[in-house]
Amino acid sequence: MSSQVAVRPASGGPPRVDPVIRGHNEGHGRRLIKAFEALESFPALAASRDRVLEVVRDERASIGEIIRAIESDVALVITVLRIANRLAGNRRGRIASVPDAVEVLTREGIAALASRTRTFDFFERTPGWEAAPERFRLHAIATQVAADRLARELEYPNRDELLCTALLHDIGKLVLMHAYPAYPAQIHRGARTPEERVYRERRELGVDHGVVGGVLARRWALPGRLASAIERHHADEASGEAALVRLADMLAHYAHGQAISPGKLLEVAKRCGLATRQLRSVLYELPHGGGGERRAVEPCPLSSRELEVLRRLAEGKVYKQIAAELGLSTSTVRTHLHNTYAKLGAVDRAQAVLIATERGWL
Structure with a gap:
């Protein structure tokens, strides 16, 4: 039985047999499972x-x-x-x-x-991966930079989670790259924008890299909300974190001089709650290093509860008031604050508030 698979030419017309893709009779499922297993040793x-x-x-x-x-x-x-x-x-x-x-x-x-x-090592080829790890890393970091800029612009509350999702949003591409030798060069042939490339994936493979990435994240037992954002970041109806990641992905392409659809960019920005004026500001800053502020303020090491307690302490509230507002006991509030002091290296509440304020966490 022939193991070649038909691939539609970009210009339409009858399918051509592409000798690059082999072993297709194994079925999509088996190929993807093998690729999932290969990702266990992604370097x-x-x-x-x-x-x-x-x-x-x-x-x-x-x-x-x-x-x-x-x-x-x-x-x-x-x-x-x-x-x-x-x-x-x-x-x-x-x-x-x-x-x-x-x-x-x-x-x-x-x-x-x-x-x-x-x-x-960038200067040595890794069997099975070639230059894929470095290309993937560069785009992931660029998307995280854009996501951080958006989080600051929108005062997004779950900033650390958004930045993590931005880094992992394209893990499905690694799976497809390992499963199909024609990916991405032949599958994406002629496609210019992210939307066009996703369309080609769905047409040629029956699935896009976002969906595959969501499956992989669940296979790794990562949180469902993270997996869902990865899975849906190219869905037209995406909202919340998935839409922010999609917007960050588009901005990363823009910052690298790659084609994006202005109309689609405006549409996704609006879904994220970003005004056109704000979008113009972000577009101007990113290519000029505006994302360099990305970690000038360190990621907050405090849990959301510890941050809530510290924020109320900064407002001048006492343990009893904080406990009543958060539905906690005063001893639990005290424990949260002692943990906060330890994480921040602070000796007292005043220093803890000062550190958190200077680093942009309050």
Whole structure:
């Protein structure tokens, strides 16, 4: 039986047999499962891994520096999220950001994970992946930069989770790349915008990379809300975090001089609650390094509850008032604050409020 598969030419007309795609008789499911398994050994950039080891072993390094080092590489983000979600106790399967993962794993755990991570060197080709890890990493980081700019513009409350989703939004492309040798060069042939490429994927493969990425995220037991945002980031009816990721993805393409649809950009921005005036400002800033502010303010190491307590403390409220507003006991409020002081390296409430304010968390 022939294992070749017909691929429609971009200009229409009868399908042609493309010899690049082999073994199609195995079926889509089997090919994708093999690709999912291959992603278990997706490598991190050696320099990123080495940077993580350097900062976690430096007692003077802040939690923010550790987070930045991890977020420099998608493979490292995937690793810490997966392991943190296994070890999170009653938060198992609910860790959707790198700051939360770092809190669960501790410096020692991160050092152990990083030391075992498979790596690739940009100047050497990695069997099975070639240049894919570096191309994927660059676009992921560009999308995270754009997502961070949007989060600040919109005062988005779940900033850390959004940045994590932005980094992982295209993991489905890695699956398709491994499953189909014709992906992306032949599948995307002639497509210019992200929407055109997604259309080609659906037409030629019957699925798009967003849906495949959502399946992979669930296979890795990542939080459902993260998997859903990845899965739906190219859906026309996407809203919330999925729409923000889609907008960030378009902005990343724009910042790199790649084609996007102005009409679609306006449509998605409107769905995200971004006014045209705000969108113009973001478009102007990104190519000129406006995203460089991305981590000038460190990611907040505090849990949402700890931040709520500290915010009320900054407003001059006492333990009893805070407890009543949040439905907690005063002893629980006290515990949250003691944990906050430890995370921030603060000696008292005044210093904790000052640190959090200076770093943009309050």
